[in-house]
Amino acid sequence: MTSAEDPALIRVLAADGTFAPTPEAERFLPLVESLTDADLETFYRDMVIVRAFDRQATNLQRQGQLALWPPSFGQEAAQVGSVRAARAQDHIFPSYREHVVCTTRGVDPIDIIRLMRGMTHGGWDPTDPKNGNTRIYTLVLGAQTLHAAGFGMGLVFDGKCGTGDAETDQAVMVYYGDGASSQGDVHEAMVFANSYQTPQVFFLQNNHWAISVPVATQSRAPLYRRGEGYGMPSFRLDGNDVLASYAVSKASLDEARGGAGPRAIEALTYRMGAHTTSDDPTKYRTSDEEQLWATRDPIARMRAYLEGKGAAASFFDGVDAEAAAYADDVRVRTNALGDVSVDLAFDHVYTEPHPLVAEQKQWLAGYEAAFEEEQA
Numbered sequence: 001m002t003s004a005e006d007p008a009l010i011r012v013l014a015a016d017g018t019f020a021p022t023p024e025a026e027r028f029l030p031l032v033e034s035l036t037d038a039d040l041e042t043f044y045r046d047m048v049i050v051r052a053f054d055r056q057a058t059n060l061q062r063q064g065q066l067a068l069w070p071p072s073f074g075q076e077a078a079q080v081g082s083v084r085a086a087r088a089q090d091h092i093f094p095s096y097r098e099h100v101v102c103t104t105r106g107v108d109p110i111d112i113i114r115l116m117r118g119m120t121h122g123g124w125d126p127t128d129p130k131n132g133n134t135r136i137y138t139l140v141l142g143a144q145t146l147h148a149a150g151f152g153m154g155l156v157f158d159g160k161c162g163t164g165d166a167e168t169d170q171a172v173m174v175y176y177g178d179g180a181s182s183q184g185d186v187h188e189a190m191v192f193a194n195s196y197q198t199p200q201v202f203f204l205q206n207n208h209w210a211i212s213v214p215v216a217t218q219s220r221a222p223l224y225r226r227g228e229g230y231g232m233p234s235f236r237l238d239g240n241d242v243l244a245s246y247a248v249s250k251a252s253l254d255e256a257r258g259g260a261g262p263r264a265i266e267a268l269t270y271r272m273g274a275h276t277t278s279d280d281p282t283k284y285r286t287s288d289e290e291q292l293w294a295t296r297d298p299i300a301r302m303r304a305y306l307e308g309k310g311a312a313a314s315f316f317d318g319v320d321a322e323a324a325a326y327a328d329d330v331r332v333r334t335n336a337l338g339d340v341s342v343d344l345a346f347d348h349v350y351t352e353p354h355p356l357v358a359e360q361k362q363w364l365a366g367y368e369a370a371f372e373e374e375q376a
């Protein structure tokens with residue numbers, strides 16, 4: 001059975017943008033219906049802007065401005081719907097591809113750029129109110145699920161969830177991938193989250209690939225069922241449908257925040273770009289597969305839905321112009337960032353100075369000096 005035929009799939013918008021909820025989506029429809037036209041337009045705008053940002057950042061890496069870029073191309077609906085479902089007081093633990101999740105919470109895109117340029121080990125201060133309780137990227141697969149579970153346990157111990165006050169109760173949202181789902185950390189996090197009934201949502205973006213390893217290698221059973229094994233209500237949604245992502249995330253976060261314990265969501269989506277700019281996906285997947293997923297594009301789907309509801313051409317033109325200006329601004333600010341300090345690669349390896357690190361740093365300085373002399 002292909003994922004598209006899974007009877008448990010929660011989907012509101014069909015791939016062509018028609019409103020065609022699956023039976024599993026029925027219970028979530030009141031949340032979809034509560035969205036205003038302005039909300040729907042915001043979802044679309046968020047997705048178009050991050051796609052422009054993502055393309056710009058990919059180009060900047062190609063021009064030598066960034067060391068690396070992990071594209072979010074294709075995963076916009078899963079990310080926008082889920083983050084728009086969070087409340088201001090909630091806590092977000094991203095992996096490394098959740099660019100729009102971070103920017104929606106208030107993180108400056110240039111802070112993600114600085115990280116990928118090699119100028120910082122962190123990127124931003126999660127405790128700075130302007131960053132909307134967004135933790136830094138975690139490149140150690142799955143580790144952030146443990147950080148999130150621990151944070152959730154703290155919320156339980158401090159009585160900061162489940163009091164019944166939706167304005168002050170807090171929840172935790174943690175993002176991870178299909179490959180990371182096989183990491184022991186994720187399973188330990190699920191054990192602790194369920195034992196302590198943390199106010200937490202495990203948001204798995206199944207983009208079908210863990211670099212070159214297909215998701216079929218990760219599991220014989222649909223990944224959402226793993227959550228059930230730990231005792232969590234678990235859902236599988238069409239991750240290219242921003243409305244499904246929003247509604248299921250909202251219901252799950254609200255229930256978790258209210259004291260009902262953790263929830264797991266598997267959003268079926270597709271990484272339309274490379275794993276990172278260091279990867280060449282033509283080595284391990286077919287263009288037929290890529291073309292199939294292009295027909296399920298999350299932005300085209302939402303655009304068709306909005307057009308069907310009568311959105312004006314001027315709205316779409318305005319969003320395109322805004323996205324282009326956003327990406328231009330990122331390029332201008334990136335070009336103004338200045339040199340990367342190579343010393344940074346050696347700082348914070350250990351808390352205290354270490355002779356081996358000092359020796360390596362000295363070796364590099366000598367190598368660079370010799371290189372510059374050779375070029376002169």
Ligand SMILES: Cc1ncc(C[n+]2csc(CCOP(=O)(O)OP(=O)(O)O)c2C)c(N)n1
Pocket residue numbers: 097139140141176177178179180181183207209210211271275
């Ligand atoms: C603990 C650990 N093991 C291996 C890696 C190398 N690695 C980086 S990304 C990746 C694949 C991750 O796939 P997935 O979880 O599906 O996330 P995606 O990149 O598809 O968003 C691997 C194996 C790592 N970063 N951390």
Ligand SMILES: [Mg+2]
Pocket residue numbers: 177178179205206207208209210211
């Ligand atoms: Mg993946």
